[in-house]
Structure formats: C-alpha cells, structure tokens
Amino acid sequence: MRVPLALGAWIVAGTSLGWGHAAAVSAEPADPHDVAPRGASTLPAELVSEAQVGSAVAVVTLELPETSAEPRTEAPATRYAALTNEACESELVARAIPHRLVGPKRGVAAPVRLTGPLHEVSFHTLLPSPERGRSSYELFDCRLLLALDDLAKLLAAQDVVEVMYYSAYRPPPAGFPDGRLGERHDGGLAIDIGYFRTKDGLGLNVERDYQAFPGERPCAQGPPPKQMTRSSFALRKIACDAIEARLFNAALTPGYDPTHRDHFHFELSAGAGWFVVR
Numbered sequence: 001m002r003v004p005l006a007l008g009a010w011i012v013a014g015t016s017l018g019w020g021h022a023a024a025v026s027a028e029p030a031d032p033h034d035v036a037p038r039g040a041s042t043l044p045a046e047l048v049s050e051a052q053v054g055s056a057v058a059v060v061t062l063e064l065p066e067t068s069a070e071p072r073t074e075a076p077a078t079r080y081a082a083l084t085n086e087a088c089e090s091e092l093v094a095r096a097i098p099h100r101l102v103g104p105k106r107g108v109a110a111p112v113r114l115t116g117p118l119h120e121v122s123f124h125t126l127l128p129s130p131e132r133g134r135s136s137y138e139l140f141d142c143r144l145l146l147a148l149d150d151l152a153k154l155l156a157a158q159d160v161v162e163v164m165y166y167s168a169y170r171p172p173p174a175g176f177p178d179g180r181l182g183e184r185h186d187g188g189l190a191i192d193i194g195y196f197r198t199k200d201g202l203g204l205n206v207e208r209d210y211q212a213f214p215g216e217r218p219c220a221q222g223p224p225p226k227q228m229t230r231s232s233f234a235l236r237k238i239a240c241d242a243i244e245a246r247l248f249n250a251a252l253t254p255g256y257d258p259t260h261r262d263h264f265h266f267e268l269s270a271g272a273g274w275f276v277v278r
C-alpha cells in the first residue's frame with residue numbers, strides 16, 4: 001500500500017545527553033569564516049544543466065518510493081543521535097570513514113573533519129578549495145558524519161559523485177556559553193546542501209531544479225507533481241530516499257519556506273525520537 005509519509009511536528013523533547021568532550025586531538029589554525037552567518041561565498045563551477053547533457057526533454061513520471069507511517073524503533077538517526085563520543089568515533093573507524101578528529105569547537109560534542117570521499121562521493125562547501133580544509137563550515141559532529149556516510153551510499157546508487165553544501169557547523173553567536181552543546185548548525189549536527197553532481201556531469205541545483213509546487217510536502221502522494229524533469233525528479237528522490245531511510249531527525253526542502261528555497265537542511269537532534277519532514 002502506498003501511504004503518504006507521516007508528517008511530524010516539532011516536539012521539544014530532545015534533551016542533552018550530557019556528552020562529554022572528546023580529548024583534544026589537534027588544534028587548528030584560525031578560521032576567517034568563524035564569524036560569518038553562512039558558508040556560501042562563491043558559487044560552484046557552473047553546473048551543467050539538462051540541456052547541456054542532452055536530456056533537456058527528459059520528463060520523468062513521478063514514482064516516489066513507498067513510505068510507511070509505521071514507527072521504527074531503531075531508525076539510524078535515533079541511534080546516531082544517542083551515541084556517546086567514544087562510540088561514535090569507534091564507528092567512524094570501523095566504517096573506515098576518512099576523518100580527522102579536531103580540537104574543541106564551541107557547541108560541538110565531537111568535532112570531526114572529513115578528509116576524503118564517502119562511498120566515492122565527495123562532500124565539500126562552496127568555498128575556494130584552499131580554504132576548505134580549515135573552514136569551520138566543513139566541521140561536523142561525529143554523529144552527523146555517520147548519517148552522511150549512509151546518505152552517500154544512497155547518493156552513489158543514484159550516480160551522484162559530488163555534494164556541495166553551504167555549511168555544516170556554524171559557530172554559535174558571541175555570548176554562547178562555554179561548555180554548552182549546540183543544536184543544529186550550532187552543534188555541527190546539521191548540513192545545508194545546495195548542489196549535487198552526477199557521474200555523467202549533470203549538475204543538480206536545488207534552487208534552480210527542485211521547482212517546488214505551492215504547498216508541496218516531500219514524498220507525499222498527490223497533486224500536482226505528476227511529471228517532472230530528470231533533475232527535479234532526481235532531487236526529490238535524493239530527499240525521499242534519505243527521509244525514507246530515517247537518516248536525519250529533520251529534513252527540510254524548498255517546499256517548506258523561502259529560506260529553504262536553495263537547499264536541503266538535514267539534521268540530527270541529540271536524544272530525539274521524532275522526525276520532521278517538510
């Protein structure tokens with residue numbers, strides 16, 4: 001039976017798990033972007049559109065994956081968000097995820113840098129490449145990296161080879177108490193993805209290609225998205241695959257509000273047992 005995905009609501013039930021900070025591993029040079037509110041300072045190399053790869057007329061009939069309203073007790077997001085720093089870091093090693101533990105970052109329980117591709121999918125911000133290795137925007141809490149590793153596996157199955165995001169961690173504002181763990185971007189637990197590139201060179205630009213319909217809810221059946229271009233379908237499938245796999249506690253798409261017109265916001269929430277899909 002095809003069932004629209006149950007839409008959650010914000011439930012303020014998440015409580016801090018009191019994660020201790022991992023031992024400092026490596027100090028990093030100062031990041032010039034520490035004070036900027038958002039990561040994008042340059043656009044990616046021009047993304048090739050469907051017209052340029054010869055599939056401008058491709059129209060794909062919408063056939064989204066089946067979703068289920070049944071609760072799942074062991075969703076990956078739930079498990080990852082409950083991991084201790086030590087358990088998370090052990091899992092990074094066990095999965096051979098290329099990474100480097102970094103020294104303390106305000107608001108982040110276990111800050112980590114990704115140092116290579118995940119399942120042959122590269123993840124990077126839109127910053128010039130020399131700046132990426134030291135930008136705060138490319139820091140993740142360890143737990144988010146586990147979810148992104150799962151996401152990469154799904155993306156690889158769709159021939160995606162590159163993910164470009166605005167930011168993951170965003171340093172909390174001045175006055176944020178030392179020692180407090182942040183949520184969402186403040187805690188390195190969320191990522192804003194704006195672009196994907198496929199093996200055949202097609203660029204998927206969320207702002208240009210998603211083409212949200214008024215009131216559209218991701219993965220829900222119903223009017224009007226009956227037909228769409230390859231790019232808009234591919235972006236919906238990316239979002240729906242991640243949602244269906246319960247990789248993140250929150251998934252916000254361009255249909256949600258104007259702020260999200262140009263990216264997918266994927267987020268883990270410490271201790272959460274809820275899911276928000278909009």
Ligand SMILES: [Zn+2]
Nearest residue numbers: 190191192265
């Ligand atoms: Zn976000």
